[in-house]
Amino acid sequence: GKKIGGILIETVGNHQRAAAVIGFGVNYAASPMEFAAGATCVLAKTGQAPEKAVMTANLIQALEEISFRPSQAPEVVEEYSHWSQHEMDDVMLCRTASGSHSGNFLGFDNRGFLRLMTSSGEELISAGEVLEGAKVGHHES
16 A cells, blocks of 8 residues: 555657657665655565565566557556556646646556546546645645
């Protein structure tokens, strides 16, 4: 029930030639005082964190196993949804290239787009920064 890491995907290039750069971070070891609300780290959850090189290799292998199989996209989205820290109806604010979008979290569609119920109806967010909770008054990933 606590966030142990995150994924950041950025688009680089232009309209004629673009690529996605995918990065991820894992909270490896920190004192509880360093955690953001709702966060934890590998050491706190396991009591003995594995060697960083071993953990990194395992994460990369797992990412390769699930990332490059378009035929399995629904299964990947289902698993991601299972592990997501967001719950149905959480209030969120999403900043995208087209502006800010606030509303209630409705889950993810079969492509992995975030579903958000806004005052103007359901919106699908394919990329952006997600901010959550009381910090924004009316609600990251």
